[in-house]
Amino acid sequence: MNNSIRFEHIIKSILFNIYFYFLTIVLVLLCLPLLLFSYKGMRIVSKLWGMILKSGMKICLRLDINIIGKLNTKKQVIYAVKHHSAWETVFCTDFFKMPAIVLKKELIFLPIIGLYFLIGGSIAISRENTLASLKKISVKAKKASEKGRSIMIFPQGTRVPIDANTKKYPYLPGVYFMYKQSNLPIVPVAHNAGMFWPKNSFLKYTNNLKSNSVSIEILDEIPVGLSKNDFMQILESKIENATKKLIEKER
Numbered sequence: 022m023n024n025s026i027r028f029e030h031i032i033k034s035i036l037f038n039i040y041f042y043f044l045t046i047v048l049v050l051l052c053l054p055l056l057l058f059s060y061k062g063m064r065i066v067s068k069l070w071g072m073i074l075k076s077g078m079k080i081c082l083r084l085d086i087n088i089i090g091k092l093n094t095k096k097q098v099i100y101a102v103k104h105h106s107a108w109e110t111v112f113c114t115d116f117f118k119m120p121a122i123v124l125k126k127e128l129i130f131l132p133i134i135g136l137y138f139l140i141g142g143s144i145a146i147s148r149e150n151t152l153a154s155l156k157k158i159s160v161k162a163k164k165a166s167e168k169g170r171s172i173m174i175f176p177q178g179t180r181v182p183i184d185a186n187t188k189k190y191p192y193l194p195g196v197y198f199m200y201k202q203s204n205l206p207i208v209p210v211a212h213n214a215g216m217f218w219p220k221n222s223f224l225k226y227t228n229n230l231k232s233n234s235v236s237i238e239i240l241d242e243i244p245v246g247l248s249k250n251d252f253m254q255i256l257e258s259k260i261e262n263a264t265k266k267l268i269e270k271e272r
Contacts, residue, residue, distance in 0.1 A: 034225045037081035044073045049134060056140050063141040064119045071115025074108070078235075082227050084217065086112070090239030094118045097171050098208045098242060099162075101196055101256060103264050104175035105183055105215025106222075108235070113173060113210070116237075121165040123158070123174040123195070142170060146195070158195045159202035166203040174199060176256065183215040183268055192257045197249050206244050209256060211263035212237040216271055229271060236267045 048069055055062030078084040100117055102109055114122065119141065126145035129135045138145070144161045165172055176196040177187075200207055213236050216229040227233070240259050243252065 030226070030228060031224065033082055033227060034223065037077050037225055038223065040077045040081050041073060044077075045070065048073065049137065053136075056136060059140055060119070060142060063137065066137065067114045067119045067141075070111055074111045074115075082217075082225055083233060084227060084230065085234040087232070087234040087236040088239070089236060092116070092239050094171075097166065097169060097205060099196075099199060099203065099205050100171065100173040100208050100210055101176045101260065102173060102210040103212055103260050104177055104180050105212070106180060106218040106220060108214035108218045109210075109212060109237075112214075112237070117171060117173055120171040120173040121162075123162075123172065123199075142168075144172070155195060155198045159198040162199035162203045166205055172199060172203065172205070176260070180215075180220040182219065183213070183264075187257060187261060192253055194249070194253075196256065197252055200243075200245070200252060201249075204245050206242045207252075207256060208242045209240040209259040209263070210237065211240060211260050211267055213264065213267040213271060216268060231271055236270070238263050238267060 048066065052062070052066045052069070055065055075086065078086070094117060100113065100120060102113055110122075114120070121142045121144055122138070123144045123146060124138065126147055129138055129143070129145045142165060144158065144165060146158050146161075162172055174196050176192045177190045178193045178195070179190065181190040196207075213230075217226045217235065219226070240263055243255055243259070247255070
């Protein structure tokens with residue numbers, strides 16, 4: 022990368038971060054009264070947050086979003102999303118019409134933002150893979166499904182580098198416990214957002230996306246009733262294979 026391109030890249034990243042994080046703070050503060058409306062209020066906030074993200078990508082980074090596959094948000098499901106960056110948390114919350122999001126319980130205690138997660142019906146969990154924690158996950162998932170909510174989970178439990186293998190970052194059993202307890206089909210979701218927005222990165226690497234767009238793919242759903250081994254193998258295979266293809270297309 023020559024100096025002029027690198028300078029432009031840094032400037033774009035700075036502009037996007039100022040735009041996105043400043044407007045996020047404004048949104049969070051101005052929309053506090055919407056918490057009184059509980060879930061309906063959170064739907065409005067998630068939609069506005071998604072608009073901030075998409076407009077920032079377009080204006081500051083010159084990036085579009087390429088959606089592959091069909092999405093039926095009227096059907097109650099569990100969305101199992103590949104987790105590379107903060108991008109999919111913001112985008113998918115809006116795109117999937119505010120599902121109950123599985124997140125680490127520490128986020129619930131964040132000032133102000135934690136209230137949004139709490140009121141939005143998020144499923145807060147610890148990162149322990151004990152039987153007791155898995156039972157708590159499944160119980161919370163069942164309650165969310167009984168309220169007619171779809172659920173969104175990151176099956177590896179954390180953001181992972183785009184080229185990381187599943188031996189180092191395995192698919193965790195919590196997703197299966199939710200699937201079994203809620204009796205909801207799984208919709209696997211792949212994307213390549215980590216190519217431009219890696220974990221904890223200030224810089225946004227738009228030059229990594231030669232198509233100038235982030236691709237997200239809604240894969241064929243996994244029906245209910247599978248055994249744990251079959252389910253975990255199918256889920257991992259679907260997401261990992263699709264993710265690799267989306268990444269390779271940009272290289």
